[in-house]
Amino acid sequence: MVPLPETEQKVTAIMDDQPVMVFRDVVKIYPLPAGDVTALDRVSFQVDRGEFISVMGPSGSGKSTLLNLMGCLDTPTAGDIYISGTRIGDMSDEELTNIRRDRIGFTFQHFNLFPLLNVIENVTFSLMLRAGKDVGTKRAKEVLRSVQLEEHLYTHTPTELSGGQQQRVAIARALINDPDILLCDEPTGNLDSKTGTGIMELMTELNRKGTTIIMVTHDQNIASYSNRTIRISDGRIVA
Amino acid sequence: MSGGIFFEIAKRNIRIHMLRSSLAMLGIIIGVVAIASMGILGNSMVLAVSESLRTVGDSVIITPHVGGSAHGFGGGGGIGGASSLTITEQDFLQIKRVSAPNIAIPVLQTSDRMKLGVGSDDIVAAIYGLNPDDVPDLLNLKEGGYNRANSGCLVGSKFAEDHNVKVGSRIAIGTDGDKGTLRVTGIIEERGMAFDVSTDSAIVVTRDWFGGAYNRNDYDKVVVKVKNLDEIADVKTAIEKQLNRRDTIVDVMDTRKTMETLFTAFGQITTFVTAIGGISLLVAGVSILNIMMMSVTERIKEIGIMRSIGAQKQEVMWMFLYEALILGVVGSLIGGVLSLVGGYAISSMMLNTTKYLFVPSSMVNIVYGVTFGIIICLICGIYPAWRAANLNPIDALRHE
Numbered sequence: 001m002v003p004l005p006e007t008e009q010k011v012t013a014i015m016d017d018q019p020v021m022v023f024r025d026v027v028k029i030y031p032l033p034a035g036d037v038t039a040l041d042r043v044s045f046q047v048d049r050g051e052f053i054s055v056m057g058p059s060g061s062g063k064s065t066l067l068n069l070m071g072c073l074d075t076p077t078a079g080d081i082y083i084s085g086t087r088i089g090d091m092s093d094e095e096l097t098n099i100r101r102d103r104i105g106f107t108f109q110h111f112n113l114f115p116l117l118n119v120i121e122n123v124t125f126s127l128m129l130r131a132g133k134d135v136g137t138k139r140a141k142e143v144l145r146s147v148q149l150e151e152h153l154y155t156h157t158p159t160e161l162s163g164g165q166q167q168r169v170a171i172a173r174a175l176i177n178d179p180d181i182l183l184c185d186e187p188t189g190n191l192d193s194k195t196g197t198g199i200m201e202l203m204t205e206l207n208r209k210g211t212t213i214i215m216v217t218h219d220q221n222i223a224s225y226s227n228r229t230i231r232i233s234d235g236r237i238v239a
Numbered sequence: 240m241s242g243g244i245f246f247e248i249a250k251r252n253i254r255i256h257m258l259r260s261s262l263a264m265l266g267i268i269i270g271v272v273a274i275a276s277m278g279i280l281g282n283s284m285v286l287a288v289s290e291s292l293r294t295v296g297d298s299v300i301i302t303p304h305v306g307g308s309a310h311g312f313g314g315g316g317g318i319g320g321a322s323s324l325t326i327t328e329q330d331f332l333q334i335k336r337v338s339a340p341n342i343a344i345p346v347l348q349t350s351d352r353m354k355l356g357v358g359s360d361d362i363v364a365a366i367y368g369l370n371p372d373d374v375p376d377l378l379n380l381k382e383g384g385y386n387r388a389n390s391g392c393l394v395g396s397k398f399a400e401d402h403n404v405k406v407g408s409r410i411a412i413g414t415d416g417d418k419g420t421l422r423v424t425g426i427i428e429e430r431g432m433a434f435d436v437s438t439d440s441a442i443v444v445t446r447d448w449f450g451g452a453y454n455r456n457d458y459d460k461v462v463v464k465v466k467n468l469d470e471i472a473d474v475k476t477a478i479e480k481q482l483n484r485r486d487t488i489v490d491v492m493d494t495r496k497t498m499e500t501l502f503t504a505f506g507q508i509t510t511f512v513t514a515i516g517g518i519s520l521l522v523a524g525v526s527i528l529n530i531m532m533m534s535v536t537e538r539i540k541e542i543g544i545m546r547s548i549g550a551q552k553q554e555v556m557w558m559f560l561y562e563a564l565i566l567g568v569v570g571s572l573i574g575g576v577l578s579l580v581g582g583y584a585i586s587s588m589m590l591n592t593t594k595y596l597f598v599p600s601s602m603v604n605i606v607y608g609v610t611f612g613i614i615i616c617l618i619c620g621i622y623p624a625w626r627a628a629n630l631n632p633i634d635a636l637r638h639e
């Protein structure tokens with residue numbers, strides 16, 4: 001592998017002794033013509049390595065905003081966010097992108113696999129972003145096995161898979177770069193309850209093996225799989 | 240670098256939208272073919288003309304001024320309808336003096352009926368009268384020898400071919416041969432069209448014979464062969480100064496200048512036609528821009544996902560540039576191949592030859608067309624690619 005440029009080494013160096021994620025008095029304000037909307041109001045919490053956390057709250061309470069900040073898709077208006085000890089407050093778009101690629105795993109309610117790529121290619125996508133096209137399939141197969149996807153599906157395209165299978169591929173894609181944290185937005189939102197249960201069992205299993213997981217959900221049953229629940233209301237943590 | 244996967248995605252995206260990609264490519268193909276084949280045609284035309292005029296780029300041609308001077312009437316004109324305006328012996332001597340040491344060649348010219356052998360039909364052909372001493376300076380023979388006798392003549396190669404005339408054949412000049420019969424001593428090399436004498440379909444007789452047969456003691460034109468090409472303009476000026484002091488009695492044409500003017504005109508026509516081809520390529524570029532914008536709009540969500548899992552702006556940008564480039568390169572290359580076919584067809588149709596097609600100055604037009612096609616596609620891909628790269632990942636993710 002090509003050695004990473006110095007700046008990237010700095011931001012990607014793993015600091016195992018640090019909490020995976022720290023929010024300290026984080027404020028997010030959306031400036032709107034009709035008046036500013038305070039989506040998050042002085043939110044502080046900490047995620048330790050190996051935790052499995054669910055985020056719950058009513059619609060409009062700020063869950064997506066929180067997830068976007070945790071996923072380095074956005075930066076806070078005020079306050080500090082640390083990912084494994086790295087402060088992301090005033091990073092450039094390029095640096096944030098590298099953190100997303102190397103430290104964060106993302107899954108979405110609608111799975112959002114790349115329609116033009118097959119299962120293996122979808123899973124290796126961010127590995128290819130880091131290391132080029134010829135990354136091989138060994139690591140992808142390893143991860144796909146860990147999400148319990150049948151081997152004969154590896155060369156299928158997303159449209160040929162069921163919802164549950166797609167979500168497994170999406171989780172595998174999120175895990176390929178061995179991220180510090182897995183962020184899941186409504187991981188079972190588009191699945192029937194039986195398939196949803198299967199995904200939750202998989203996530204529990206992944207967490208038992210050491211993956212740190214934060215998921216946003218509306219569903220109390222789904223939240224019960226987690227070790228801890230962060231409840232927010234009107235942009236504040238209430239429990 | 241991760242270029243590979245984005246190139247792969249670009250390729251697949253073109254493939255799944257084959258119809259619209261092909262249509263956009265068709266535009267590029269047409270544009271490239273238009274540019275390249277117009278360029279080829281223009282160049283072939285210039286080459287064809289310059290080849291047929293090649294022998295005469297070194298002359299100054301003096302003809303009687305057309306346009307009402309009373310001076311210079313002489314001889315009463317030939318039977319074959321030569322112009323009544325001529326150049327007198329005195330004028331010729333002046334021309335000869337000022338253009339020395341270059342050779343001044345007086346030319347007599349008419350056309351008349353003639354018969355080749357007993358019982359054959361009359362034909363009409365051009366007849367040139369030249370001093371035997373001047374002929375070797377002006378004409379090269381491909382068969383036989385130069386003629387010095389008043390009973391002999393030379394014939395042009397096309398004349399010989401068309402009428403099956405050989406060295407030794409006899410030609411009876413005039414209605415029922417009333418001007419006499421001449422023996423062919425030589426056949427002149429093909430010269431193509433020319434400003435001085437166009438002998439390919441003509442016969443060349445001695446000046447004395449011509450003067451006797453058509454009662455002439457003057458000339459139709461004078462050709463000055465200039466040895467040093469840089470002097471052409473000077474010779475022309477000197478002659479004009481000498482003869483046109485009071486009245487304009489002669490027109491002096493510098494063949495090199497005339498050829499240059501001709502080629503400039505050809506160049507302008509070619510540029511104009513090629514520019515029309517260029518416009519069709521621009522239109523094709525707009526269609527590329529259009530499908531690229533469609534491609535970006537359709538894939539906003541996909542772009543959002545890519546960005547959220549770690550694709551850099553410029554990687555997204557390249558994905559779309561690759562798409563435009565693939566369309567451009569494939570379309571332009573197909574266009575390049577087709578313009579070879581098109582150039583071949585146009586050349587053989589309009590010039591009756593394709594020998595000017597496979598020469599560097601023609602082929603380079605294909606390179607221009609292809610390059611221009613690729614560049615247009617790339618330029619038209621830049622804006623959509625930039626738009627895609629600079630989408631806000633959060634907004635893009637939320638897009639349905």
Ligand SMILES: Nc1ncnc2c1ncn2[C@@H]1O[C@H](COP(=O)(O)OP(=O)(O)OP(=O)(O)O)[C@@H](O)[C@H]1O
Nearest residue numbers: 030032037038039058059060061062063064065066
């Ligand atoms: N891009 C934005 N521009 C302006 N205001 C925004 C933006 N995104 C969110 N908001 C506002 O911030 C607040 C929190 O929104 P957010 O999307 O985080 O809620 P949520 O908890 O995810 O809701 P839901 O459960 O419906 O998804 C809302 O008042 C919302 O209107």
Ligand SMILES: [Mg+2]
Nearest residue numbers: 060063064065
């Ligand atoms: Mg939300």
